[in-house]
Amino acid sequence: MRKPAPAACRVLDIMIALAGLIFVAPLMLLVAIAIKIQDGGSIFFGHSRIGYEGRAFRCWKFRSMVVDAEARLAALLARDPEARREWEADQKLRRDPRVTLLGRFLRVSSIDELPQLFNVLTGEMSLVGPRPIVTAEVARYGSRFAHYCSVRPGITGLWQVSGRNDIGYRKRVAMDTVFAKRVSAKLYVALLFATVPAVLCRKGSY
Numbered sequence: 001m002r003k004p005a006p007a008a009c010r011v012l013d014i015m016i017a018l019a020g021l022i023f024v025a026p027l028m029l030l031v032a033i034a035i036k037i038q039d040g041g042s043i044f045f046g047h048s049r050i051g052y053e054g055r056a057f058r059c060w061k062f063r064s065m066v067v068d069a070e071a072r073l074a075a076l077l078a079r080d081p082e083a084r085r086e087w088e089a090d091q092k093l094r095r096d097p098r099v100t101l102l103g104r105f106l107r108v109s110s111i112d113e114l115p116q117l118f119n120v121l122t123g124e125m126s127l128v129g130p131r132p133i134v135t136a137e138v139a140r141y142g143s144r145f146a147h148y149c150s151v152r153p154g155i156t157g158l159w160q161v162s163g164r165n166d167i168g169y170r171k172r173v174a175m176d177t178v179f180a181k182r183v184s185a186k187l188y189v190a191l192l193f194a195t196v197p198a199v200l201c202r203k204g205s206y
Helices: 007-039 069-079 083-091 103-109 116-121 136-150 169-182 185-201
Strands: 042-049 056-062 126-128 155-156
Touching: 007 056, 007 103, 007 116, 007 126, 007 185, 042 136, 056 116, 069 083, 116 155, 126 185, 136 169, 155 185
Parallel strands: 126 155
Antiparallel strands: 042 056
8 A cells, every 4th residue: 555755744845845946036037037048948848747646747847958859859869879779778868969058057056957846836746756757767667666656756866866867777766666665754854965965966967
Protein backbone atom coordinates (compact mmCIF):
# COMPACT_ATOMS: atom_id res chain seq x y z
CA MET A 1 0.00 0.00 0.00
CA ARG A 2 1.35 3.41 -0.91
CA LYS A 3 2.26 5.73 1.91
CA PRO A 4 2.19 9.48 1.27
CA ALA A 5 5.08 11.65 2.39
CA PRO A 6 4.72 12.95 5.96
CA ALA A 7 2.34 15.89 6.36
CA ALA A 8 5.25 17.85 7.79
CA CYS A 9 6.93 17.75 4.38
CA ARG A 10 3.92 19.38 2.74
CA VAL A 11 3.84 22.10 5.39
CA LEU A 12 7.53 22.77 4.80
CA ASP A 13 6.94 22.79 1.04
CA ILE A 14 4.38 25.59 1.36
CA MET A 15 6.34 27.67 3.89
CA ILE A 16 9.68 27.45 2.08
CA ALA A 17 8.19 27.93 -1.40
CA LEU A 18 6.32 31.06 -0.30
CA ALA A 19 9.39 32.50 1.42
CA GLY A 20 11.56 31.56 -1.54
CA LEU A 21 9.29 33.25 -4.08
CA ILE A 22 9.27 36.45 -2.06
CA PHE A 23 13.05 36.38 -1.70
CA VAL A 24 13.86 35.63 -5.37
CA ALA A 25 11.10 37.75 -6.93
CA PRO A 26 13.54 40.53 -8.01
CA LEU A 27 15.88 37.96 -9.58
CA MET A 28 13.01 36.25 -11.39
CA LEU A 29 11.89 39.60 -12.79
CA LEU A 30 15.40 40.32 -14.12
CA VAL A 31 15.62 36.87 -15.70
CA ALA A 32 12.20 37.31 -17.32
CA ILE A 33 13.27 40.65 -18.83
CA ALA A 34 16.57 39.18 -20.08
CA ILE A 35 14.82 36.25 -21.80
CA LYS A 36 12.34 38.58 -23.46
CA ILE A 37 15.08 40.90 -24.69
CA GLN A 38 17.10 37.94 -25.97
CA ASP A 39 14.72 36.86 -28.75
CA GLY A 40 11.23 38.11 -27.96
CA GLY A 41 9.98 34.57 -27.29
CA SER A 42 8.07 33.21 -24.31
CA ILE A 43 9.61 33.63 -20.87
CA PHE A 44 8.48 30.32 -19.44
CA PHE A 45 8.55 26.79 -20.78
CA GLY A 46 5.90 24.39 -19.54
CA HIS A 47 6.45 20.72 -20.23
CA SER A 48 4.03 17.87 -19.49
CA ARG A 49 5.40 15.61 -16.76
CA ILE A 50 4.08 12.73 -14.67
CA GLY A 51 3.41 13.44 -11.03
CA TYR A 52 1.91 11.95 -7.90
CA GLU A 53 -0.30 8.91 -8.58
CA GLY A 54 0.57 9.09 -12.27
CA ARG A 55 -1.27 12.36 -12.89
CA ALA A 56 0.08 14.60 -15.64
CA PHE A 57 0.97 18.20 -14.82
CA ARG A 58 2.71 21.15 -16.43
CA CYS A 59 6.24 21.56 -15.03
CA TRP A 60 7.45 25.15 -15.37
CA LYS A 61 10.93 26.49 -16.05
CA PHE A 62 12.45 29.66 -17.41
CA ARG A 63 12.94 29.03 -21.12
CA SER A 64 16.59 28.18 -21.76
CA MET A 65 16.29 27.07 -25.39
CA VAL A 66 15.68 28.65 -28.77
CA VAL A 67 12.04 29.19 -29.75
CA ASP A 68 12.02 26.33 -32.29
CA ALA A 69 13.75 23.84 -29.97
CA GLU A 70 11.57 20.82 -30.78
CA ALA A 71 12.07 21.16 -34.54
CA ARG A 72 15.83 21.55 -34.09
CA LEU A 73 15.99 18.45 -31.88
CA ALA A 74 14.14 16.36 -34.45
CA ALA A 75 16.46 17.53 -37.21
CA LEU A 76 19.58 16.89 -35.11
CA LEU A 77 18.54 13.36 -34.12
CA ALA A 78 17.69 12.54 -37.72
CA ARG A 79 21.13 13.49 -39.04
CA ASP A 80 23.47 12.74 -36.12
CA PRO A 81 23.64 9.07 -34.96
CA GLU A 82 25.87 9.90 -31.98
CA ALA A 83 23.47 12.55 -30.70
CA ARG A 84 20.58 10.12 -31.22
CA ARG A 85 22.33 7.43 -29.13
CA GLU A 86 23.03 9.94 -26.36
CA TRP A 87 19.41 11.12 -26.38
CA GLU A 88 18.01 7.59 -26.33
CA ALA A 89 20.28 6.68 -23.41
CA ASP A 90 19.61 9.64 -21.10
CA GLN A 91 17.02 11.93 -22.73
CA LYS A 92 19.77 14.59 -22.51
CA LEU A 93 22.47 16.06 -24.74
CA ARG A 94 25.70 17.17 -23.10
CA ARG A 95 26.30 19.73 -25.87
CA ASP A 96 22.76 20.68 -26.74
CA PRO A 97 22.77 23.17 -29.64
CA ARG A 98 19.26 24.30 -28.75
CA VAL A 99 20.36 25.95 -25.50
CA THR A 100 20.94 29.71 -25.71
CA LEU A 101 23.91 31.51 -24.16
CA LEU A 102 21.66 32.90 -21.43
CA GLY A 103 20.06 29.49 -21.11
CA ARG A 104 23.39 27.83 -20.34
CA PHE A 105 23.91 30.20 -17.42
CA LEU A 106 20.38 29.62 -16.16
CA ARG A 107 20.90 25.86 -16.29
CA VAL A 108 24.29 25.58 -14.62
CA SER A 109 23.12 27.94 -11.87
CA SER A 110 19.76 26.11 -11.58
CA ILE A 111 17.99 29.48 -11.85
CA ASP A 112 15.88 28.06 -14.69
CA GLU A 113 14.05 25.88 -12.14
CA LEU A 114 12.84 28.72 -9.90
CA PRO A 115 9.34 28.79 -11.51
CA GLN A 116 8.82 25.27 -10.17
CA LEU A 117 8.22 26.91 -6.79
CA PHE A 118 4.74 27.62 -8.18
CA ASN A 119 4.36 23.88 -8.92
CA VAL A 120 5.25 23.25 -5.28
CA LEU A 121 2.61 25.68 -4.01
CA THR A 122 -0.10 24.04 -6.12
CA GLY A 123 0.85 20.61 -4.79
CA GLU A 124 1.98 19.23 -8.15
CA MET A 125 5.57 18.99 -6.91
CA SER A 126 7.51 18.95 -3.68
CA LEU A 127 10.77 20.70 -2.92
CA VAL A 128 12.28 17.22 -2.48
CA GLY A 129 11.43 14.16 -4.55
CA PRO A 130 12.23 12.17 -7.69
CA ARG A 131 13.14 14.02 -10.88
CA PRO A 132 9.86 14.64 -12.77
CA ILE A 133 9.73 12.40 -15.83
CA VAL A 134 7.93 12.47 -19.18
CA THR A 135 5.64 9.78 -20.57
CA ALA A 136 8.39 8.39 -22.82
CA GLU A 137 10.42 7.47 -19.71
CA VAL A 138 7.76 5.36 -18.00
CA ALA A 139 8.80 2.13 -19.74
CA ARG A 140 12.34 2.56 -18.46
CA TYR A 141 11.09 2.51 -14.86
CA GLY A 142 9.30 -0.81 -15.33
CA SER A 143 7.89 -2.16 -12.05
CA ARG A 144 9.57 0.71 -10.20
CA PHE A 145 7.20 3.21 -11.77
CA ALA A 146 4.73 2.51 -8.95
CA HIS A 147 7.33 3.74 -6.45
CA TYR A 148 7.88 6.89 -8.51
CA CYS A 149 4.14 7.61 -8.48
CA SER A 150 3.86 7.14 -4.72
CA VAL A 151 5.46 10.52 -3.97
CA ARG A 152 5.45 13.99 -5.52
CA PRO A 153 8.33 14.71 -7.91
CA GLY A 154 10.77 17.27 -6.55
CA ILE A 155 12.91 20.23 -7.50
CA THR A 156 15.76 18.52 -5.67
CA GLY A 157 16.36 14.99 -4.45
CA LEU A 158 18.83 12.11 -4.27
CA TRP A 159 19.66 12.25 -7.98
CA GLN A 160 19.98 16.03 -8.01
CA VAL A 161 22.50 16.14 -5.14
CA SER A 162 24.50 13.13 -6.36
CA GLY A 163 25.80 14.41 -9.68
CA ARG A 164 22.66 15.13 -11.72
CA ASN A 165 23.35 14.50 -15.41
CA ASP A 166 26.59 12.65 -14.64
CA ILE A 167 24.50 9.86 -13.10
CA GLY A 168 23.48 7.00 -15.41
CA TYR A 169 19.79 6.45 -16.06
CA ARG A 170 19.52 3.11 -14.26
CA LYS A 171 21.07 4.62 -11.17
CA ARG A 172 18.62 7.55 -11.33
CA VAL A 173 15.72 5.10 -11.29
CA ALA A 174 17.27 3.26 -8.33
CA MET A 175 17.67 6.54 -6.44
CA ASP A 176 14.05 7.50 -7.09
CA THR A 177 12.96 4.11 -5.75
CA VAL A 178 15.11 4.43 -2.63
CA PHE A 179 13.69 7.86 -1.91
CA ALA A 180 10.09 6.71 -2.36
CA LYS A 181 10.62 3.78 0.01
CA ARG A 182 12.42 5.79 2.69
CA VAL A 183 10.74 9.19 2.46
CA SER A 184 10.62 10.96 5.81
CA ALA A 185 10.84 14.46 7.21
CA LYS A 186 14.44 13.73 8.25
CA LEU A 187 15.48 12.69 4.72
CA TYR A 188 13.57 15.66 3.28
CA VAL A 189 15.52 18.16 5.42
CA ALA A 190 18.84 16.39 4.83
CA LEU A 191 18.43 16.61 1.04
CA LEU A 192 17.44 20.27 1.23
CA PHE A 193 20.69 21.06 3.02
CA ALA A 194 22.69 18.87 0.61
CA THR A 195 21.24 20.85 -2.31
CA VAL A 196 23.16 24.03 -1.42
CA PRO A 197 26.69 22.68 -2.05
CA ALA A 198 25.41 20.65 -5.03
CA VAL A 199 24.13 23.82 -6.72
CA LEU A 200 27.26 25.79 -5.88
CA CYS A 201 29.56 23.05 -7.24
CA ARG A 202 27.40 22.77 -10.40
CA LYS A 203 28.42 19.13 -10.89
CA GLY A 204 26.45 17.48 -13.67
CA SER A 205 24.66 20.71 -14.63
CA TYR A 206 24.18 21.13 -18.37
